Each structure stands twice: as structure tokens, then as C-alpha cells.
Amino acid sequence: MTSDDNQPQLYRLSRRNVLAGLGTIGLASAGAGLGTSAFFSDEESFEDNTLTAGSLDLRVQYEASYDSDGAVQNLADSAMGTQDGTPASTFYNLDDVKPGDSGHVEFCFDIVDNPAYVWACADYSEAENGMSEPEMDVDQTPDEGELADSIEAELVYCDEDGEPIQNGEIVSGSLAEVLDAIRFGAALDGDGVPNVPGEQSPHDTPMTPQGEATYVTGACICLFWEIPYETVGNEIQTDSLSMNFEFHALQSRHNDGTTNPCLDGTTTVQYDNDWKGQTLGNPTDGSVTTDVAFGPDNVGIRFTFEDDGDGVDFLDTADYSSTNLPVVIDGDADGTHDFQLIWQPNAGFPDAPFGYQENNGGSYSATTALPAGFSAAKNGNEIVFTVPRTEISSTFRLLAYGSTGGEGPIAEVNTDPALGPDFYNSSNAVSFSE
Structure with a gap:
């Protein structure tokens, strides 16, 4: 869905x-x-x-x-x-x-x-x-x-x-x-x-x-x-x-009401405007926050993009026609990514703007619609994926590599973004546990 x-x-x-x-x-x-x-x-x-x-x-x-x-x-x-x-x-x-x-x-x-x-x-x-x-x-x-x-x-x-x-x-x-x-x-x-x-x-x-x-x-x-x-x-x-x-x-005593006990993990990274080592044609500042919530039936994964208000938005196709967000999942944290969940509005996916690719022994399949039981939605500055618990264990690893197509920043959710994304080996992906 x-x-x-x-x-x-x-x-x-x-x-x-x-x-x-x-x-x-x-x-x-x-x-x-x-x-x-x-x-x-x-x-x-x-x-x-x-x-x-x-x-x-x-x-x-x-x-x-x-x-x-x-x-x-x-x-x-x-x-x-x-x-x-x-x-x-x-x-x-x-x-x-x-x-x-x-x-x-x-x-x-x-x-x-x-x-x-x-x-x-x-x-x-x-x-x-x-x-x-x-x-x-x-x-x-x-x-x-x-x-x-x-x-x-x-x-x-x-x-x-x-x-x-x-x-x-x-x-x-x-x-x-x-x-x-x-x-x-x-x-x-x-x-x-x-x-x-x-x-x-x-x-x-x-x-x-x-x-x-x-x-x-x-x-x-x-x-x-x-x-x-x-x-x-x-x-x-x-x-x-x-x-x-x-x-x-x-x-409420000693708490301000902002602590969210429904979240099992959260991490925030800043947009990277220096990734090309040269001046970008359309830079913008901001951050992306990744939230994970384990449920009895599904794991929810939410990405919230916060732009700096300069009128240029990471997720806006009017600013970046090739903007995209692939999310790579190692469902059992065994060191190898299992599949990708992709948001890319101008890619012509069968279930646009979302797609799915499976890692078949070192190469990814062609992009298909999300499998039964998966869901995805974009609402404003949020992109949300839900994955069945049958696909994710109590600990899993995640890599996300948001890109604006070369003219603007990237947003890499990784333990060490300086290493660059690895879509196969999950050793530098972020770990989340129930």
C-alpha cells in the first residue's frame, strides 16, 4: 500500500x-x-x-x-x-x-x-x-x-x-x-x-x-x-x-513531555554540501531524522526532512528533479543488506513513487512494486516505510542515502558518512533494536 x-x-x-x-x-x-x-x-x-x-x-x-x-x-x-x-x-x-x-x-x-x-x-x-x-x-x-x-x-x-x-x-x-x-x-x-x-x-x-x-x-x-x-x-x-x-x-515531574516512549531508536544527520569537493549548483542546509518503531506486526521507519527555510527543499522535485531516498535494510543484522526500499518520484517505478529491490546474492533485482505487507507514504516533509516483522528481526541495520541528483546536498544515514554508502555490506549501517 x-x-x-x-x-x-x-x-x-x-x-x-x-x-x-x-x-x-x-x-x-x-x-x-x-x-x-x-x-x-x-x-x-x-x-x-x-x-x-x-x-x-x-x-x-x-x-x-x-x-x-x-x-x-x-x-x-x-x-x-x-x-x-x-x-x-x-x-x-x-x-x-x-x-x-x-x-x-x-x-x-x-x-x-x-x-x-x-x-x-x-x-x-x-x-x-x-x-x-x-x-x-x-x-x-x-x-x-x-x-x-x-x-x-x-x-x-x-x-x-x-x-x-x-x-x-x-x-x-x-x-x-x-x-x-x-x-x-x-x-x-x-x-x-x-x-x-x-x-x-x-x-x-x-x-x-x-x-x-x-x-x-x-x-x-x-x-x-x-x-x-x-x-x-x-x-x-x-x-x-x-x-x-x-x-x-x-x-511529569522532572520531564518536559517531549520524551517519546513509542520510539525504539532515533538518529539525526545534517545535509552534506561538501560531498563533491566543489561548489554545488543549488546547495541548501538542513537535516534528516530517522525514527524507528517496532510494533507487533510491523516495523515503522520514518524519515523527517527539516530544511533551513531558504526556499530550496531536499524533497521538492521543483528544486531537484532527481531527488531520491533509497533505504537499504539488513533485516537480521548478519552483515549483508537484504533489500532496498526506494522513494524516487521521477523514476517511473511501477508503483511510483516507491520501489523495491531485493539483494540476490550480490546483485539487486529490477525495481518492482512493494511486496504484499509492505507500505510506504510521503506526507509533506516525511517519508514513512512499514516492513512486516517477518522481514526484520529484533535487531536490524539500516543505511539511507538521500540524494538530490548532483546539484544539491546528500543526506547519508550511516555510522560514518565519510566512508560513503555500501549497499551490500552493512557493517557501517546504523543498528536499531527493539
Whole structure:
């Protein structure tokens, strides 16, 4: 999957509590399909988090609803959280979803002992699961599911009754766009006001329910989803989708709110205008930051280009007609790169502007479309690739070599850019670990 640049009536249901361990709770719900017994399910995973001072416990309260043909089902009755990361019982099990169906999931946060900044991150994967005869007539991508792109979704701040807070939209669009937007972390505001990291309010409203310990809380978040019957048809038959949410709490004392616990690695390099040893025809200054986020299903790799504001932009084809970014991956960190992911808008790739090349014993294959399960997108000054976990181990190496075609700077993500890029040997590539 590649890309470039009426809320449903829902009802309040009973809420179930999940008690996390030290600082972090992970919540995951999986899959929906049409025309088959596909499903949503839940799995809890908890991780410890080291804090600057003190400690805190994060408790997540959640509820879910599903509306099909006007019948609202309570899907949270059997939900049970765990502290050790073992699977919880299913709380969001949907069979045979179809156009016109809708639902929601709500998450509220209680933090024991310390006010905290709360972060959310997400991951998802899709599968085609074969094709029925009606789907064959309309689906031109037999290897990829269309469900995430077909579901309309909105992630908003809401109160504990599930009512959206005014002007509290975090992100909306297709479900794919919503989940992609928080893949690398979203700083949640305790007051329900959309803000950037460092400007968000912590969850710090004190609560002392009768017979319980004092804790602090803040705004909840709600994910509303709907499959529009006006525009979605047989193309989603048999498709399935799995979603995973993870929440982190970092105490606000001694922290400024900018630390992003959803990222597993980040590195920044400056543009190089001296790489040719002579004056360039169209130089510009800036930097590129590489962020990596390991998810249960995929690894997200994001490149953010920050230009100096001189009107010349590294990624702008009007400034550099041959601008490009090849990303070379050694998926198992064995010293040999396995494949390339390429962004090059004017190269004429089959799946323009993105391409894929595989290392076949020392030579790269011709450029093809991204394989099934891979995805890529360019949004403004960001380029994002997602790679299935089956292709990347818990430690991998990455080399990126952004080029403007000779007239401008390069941007090389490497342990020692002075050595130049090696598209085969990964010994000087940057290592990232889960």
C-alpha cells in the first residue's frame, strides 16, 4: 500500500478495568472481516518503564461497542486484563462485518501516585484471505486487503461517558490513516486539547473514589469507526485487519513531555554540501531524522526532512528533479543488506513513487512494486516505510542515502558518512533494536 500527499450513534456500555505494571500498558485488538468469520480480539502486554524519579502505576479502563443493523452489542463483558503480558480474553469479537456497520473503543487512564504524560502508539496489519467471486470482479489487488482504507475512523478526546470533547479531534480519515498517524507516538493531552509534544498537559486531575487509593486522571480517548455503505462494496469481502494499541505513562515531574516512549531508536544527520569537493549548483542546509518503531506486526521507519527555510527543499522535485531516498535494510543484522526500499518520484517505478529491490546474492533485482505487507507514504516533509516483522528481526541495520541528483546536498544515514554508502555490506549501517 502506498500513498502521497457524520459520527455514528453509539451508546455507553459497562467498563472493564485493567491494572498495568510499572508505567506502561499495552492493549491490542485484532481483526475484522466481511463475508467470513474474521474477528476483533484483545491481548494485553505490559512493559516496565524506568523513570527519572519515583514510580507510577497506569490503569487503563476500556469499553467497546458494535452497531450492526441497529443492534448495539456490549463487547466488553468478558474482558480481563493481565499484568504479565499473557493474552487476555476476547473483548472485541466481530463476525461478518459489512458496509453500514460501526462501533467504537474508548480508553480512559488512571495513574496511581504521580501525575504523568500519557502516550499512545499503534500498529496494524491486513490480509486478503483469498477472494470470493464477487470480490474478484472489483478488487484489483489480490495480494492486499482493503479493509483499513475502507473504514472511516476518528480518534478524539472524550469524557468518561464516551462523549467527544469539543474541538478534541486528534486525527481522522481512513482507519489506515488514523493508525499510521499515531504509529510513531501521539502525546495525549490531559485536558483533551490537541497539542504537540512538550506543550501537552499531563494527566493530573486528582480522584479519590470511596474505598480506593487516590489517583490522577485526565481526558479519555475514543476511536469511532464506520464502514460506509455508500462507497464500500465487495472489494472487502474476506479481508481481515488486526490493530494493536499501546499506552505509556511517564511521570511529569522532572520531564518536559517531549520524551517519546513509542520510539525504539532515533538518529539525526545534517545535509552534506561538501560531498563533491566543489561548489554545488543549488546547495541548501538542513537535516534528516530517522525514527524507528517496532510494533507487533510491523516495523515503522520514518524519515523527517527539516530544511533551513531558504526556499530550496531536499524533497521538492521543483528544486531537484532527481531527488531520491533509497533505504537499504539488513533485516537480521548478519552483515549483508537484504533489500532496498526506494522513494524516487521521477523514476517511473511501477508503483511510483516507491520501489523495491531485493539483494540476490550480490546483485539487486529490477525495481518492482512493494511486496504484499509492505507500505510506504510521503506526507509533506516525511517519508514513512512499514516492513512486516517477518522481514526484520529484533535487531536490524539500516543505511539511507538521500540524494538530490548532483546539484544539491546528500543526506547519508550511516555510522560514518565519510566512508560513503555500501549497499551490500552493512557493517557501517546504523543498528536499531527493539
